[in-house]
Amino acid sequence: MLDGKRLLLIIGGGIAAFKALELIRQLRARGAVVTPVLTRAAEEFVTPLSASALAARKVYRDLFDLTDEAEMGHIELSRAADLVIVAPATADLMGKMANGLADDLASTLLMATDKRVLIAPAMNVRMWLHPATQRNLAVLRDDGVLIVAPQEGAMACGEYGPGRLAEPDDIVASVSAALSAGPLKGRRVIVTSGPTHEPIDPVRYIANRSSGAQGTALARALAGLGADVVFVTGPADCPPPAGVQVIPVQTAQQMLEAVEAALPADAAVFAAAVADWRVANAAERKMKKDGSGQAPVLEFAETPDILARVGRMTEDRPGLVVGFAAETDDVLANATAKRARKGCDWIVANDVSPATGIMGGDENAVTLITATGAEEWPRMAKDQVARRLAQLIAEALA
Ligand code: CTP
Numbered sequence: 001m002l003d004g005k006r007l008l009l010i011i012g013g014g015i016a017a018f019k020a021l022e023l024i025r026q027l028r029a030r031g032a033v034v035t036p037v038l039t040r041a042a043e044e045f046v047t048p049l050s051a052s053a054l055a056a057r058k059v060y061r062d063l064f065d066l067t068d069e070a071e072m073g074h075i076e077l078s079r080a081a082d083l084v085i086v087a088p089a090t091a092d093l094m095g096k097m098a099n100g101l102a103d104d105l106a107s108t109l110l111m112a113t114d115k116r117v118l119i120a121p122a123m124n125v126r127m128w129l130h131p132a133t134q135r136n137l138a139v140l141r142d143d144g145v146l147i148v149a150p151q152e153g154a155m156a157c158g159e160y161g162p163g164r165l166a167e168p169d170d171i172v173a174s175v176s177a178a179l180s181a182g183p184l185k186g187r188r189v190i191v192t193s194g195p196t197h198e199p200i201d202p203v204r205y206i207a208n209r210s211s212g213a214q215g216t217a218l219a220r221a222l223a224g225l226g227a228d229v230v231f232v233t234g235p236a237d238c239p240p241p242a243g244v245q246v247i248p249v250q251t252a253q254q255m256l257e258a259v260e261a262a263l264p265a266d267a268a269v270f271a272a273a274v275a276d277w278r279v280a281n282a283a284e285r286k287m288k289k290d291g292s293g294q295a296p297v298l299e300f301a302e303t304p305d306i307l308a309r310v311g312r313m314t315e316d317r318p319g320l321v322v323g324f325a326a327e328t329d330d331v332l333a334n335a336t337a338k339r340a341r342k343g344c345d346w347i348v349a350n351d352v353s354p355a356t357g358i359m360g361g362d363e364n365a366v367t368l369i370t371a372t373g374a375e376e377w378p379r380m381a382k383d384q385v386a387r388r389l390a391q392l393i394a395e396a397l398a
Contacts, residue, residue: 002172003031005179008081008113010106011051012090013041015156016122016165020087021046023168024054030172035060035081039093039106063105074105078113083178086110087148088122088165091133097145098136118146118178120171125161141245148174148242166242174243182226183394188265189227190318191219191244192272192306194236196252200298201283208273209359212236214324215271217386219244222269224387225394230262234272252278252303259306266397267320269389270307270344278303311343320396322346322389328353332367332374339369346370348389368392 007027011020020042024034036051037060052059063074078084086093086106093106097119102108110117119140127133128150141147148166155164166174193215197205212233219231220241229244232255240246247258252274259268280301287296307323323344325335328351335349347369352359365379368389377385 001030001176002027002179005032005083006081007032007034007175008037008078008084008109008115009034009055010037010084010086010093010109011039011042011046012086012088012093012106012122013039013044014088014090014122014165015045016088017042017045019165019168021050021054023085023087023171024051026168026172027175028055030176032175033057035077037061037077037106037109039104041090041092060105063108074108075112078109079115081113081115083175084110084113084115084117085120085171085175086117087120087171089119090121091123091127091130091136094119094121094133094136094140098139098143116144116146116178118148118171118174120148120166120174121150121163122165123150123163124157125155125159125163128163129161146174146178146243147245149240149246151239170242177223177226177243180224180226182224183398184222184225184227184390187227187267187397188230188262189222189393190230190232190259190262190265190268191215191222192232192255192259192268192270192274193219194234195273196234196255196275196303197250198252198275198278198303199250199282200279201285201287203286206275206277206279207234208275210234210236210273211359212238213362214364214382214386215269216241217382218269218271218389221383221386221390222393225390227390230265232258232262232272234274251275252306256304256306256309259310263310263316263318265318267322267393268310268318269322269393270310271324272306273326274306275303277301305342307344308342320345320393322348322393325349326352332369335367335369336374348385 034055048059096107102111151164152162153164194212195207195210223229223243231244232247249255277300280299311321321344325338327334335347339347349367364385368375
């Protein structure tokens with residue numbers, strides 16, 4: 001699926017550099033031609049010989065290598081590729097990229113390229129969470145750099161948290177999505193997913209039940225068709241898919257702001273199980289039992305209806321607005337009314353009564369309601385529902 005694609009792979013100097021060798025192997029197994037570039041620090045972790053042996057190509061290392069300049073200058077090298085990949089992208093490389101520094105071959109190539117750049121960051125958890133790295137990340141996102149988010153887990157340095165390099169197959173999936181000439185290439189789609197958490201106090205919250213599985217599958221399927229997906233997600237159980245722009249939020253209000261900031265878009269799909277109410281009298285400090293047996297009284301206020309706001313927009317309304325309707329009774333009637341009430345084009349209705357086992361399960365049975373009527377789909381895996389819906393979205397935007 002990557003047949004003949006030319007990839008420039010910049011390997012940064014971190015302990016995760018060893019995974020770049022497996023990445024080269026997997027990319028080549030899919031037909032890509034991989035040209036490795038090693039930073040000086042990367043050579044402390046992997047040898048140029050192993051990178052070159054796996055890539056079956058020359059490895060580039062030094063900006064001032066005159067033989068290479070005679071063969072192929074750094075400008076040409078940066079543009080000969082279909083995609084530039086940085087894996088692992090260290091905090092240092094990200095800092096250079098975000099600030100336009102070009103003091104070695106890798107950073108110069110990144111400045112000189114006219115191709116898309118995809119980075120897979122990997123670093124110690126503190127370095128990843130450091131405000132400087134997060135600032136650089138935001139700048140790079142705005143610059144259009146594709147990010148394969150690091151994963152959470154035990155790290156080589158003995159700490160635990162986000163910062164581990166994404167697995168090579170995740171990076172390969174993102175590379176494929178970035179290069180795919182799918183029907184949604186060049187289309188921007190917003191997907192909301194997961195629950196929202198509405199605080200009661202700093203340690204307690206109310207929320208809807210939602211694993212985020214359907215929204216995640218949908219974002220993955222849309223990205224697989226080549227869409228630029230902005231994935232606005234509440235605190236879900238399943239990790240976000242690779243190859244999408246992830247915007248994590250907690251509350252309905254934050255989700256609304258993130259969606260508005262992501263506009264304009266060609267389509268927006270609202271798969272999130274947004275809490276309908278927030279606690280109006282949420283406490284600033286943890287509520288304490290005072291021993292009197294008296295329980296606190298919570299007052300509720302409605303959260304903004306994100307789907308309805310976007311569905312009823314006069315300016316910047318996406319061409320296709322898709323909502324979900326989780327119902328336990330009169331699914332068709334309720335969902336049809338919801339479609340009209342929220343001003344959306346399509347509603348994907350599903351029966352979430354406990355007997356169906358859909359909530360938290362791998363399967364879904366949906367009815368798609370559009371302006372022309374309702375279409376009942378057979379029960380199928382959430383991934384399949386996602387692919388079918390993504391295909392219909394692609395047809396509608398064609
Ligand atoms: N939704 C939203 N913002 C909200 C509530 C819901 O964007 N504050 C979206 C959901 O993402 C979904 C659709 O609206 O796409 C319907 O959600 P659902 O929970 O089924 O409907 P409700 O708005 O809660 O309506 P009701 O209480 O009548 O079921």
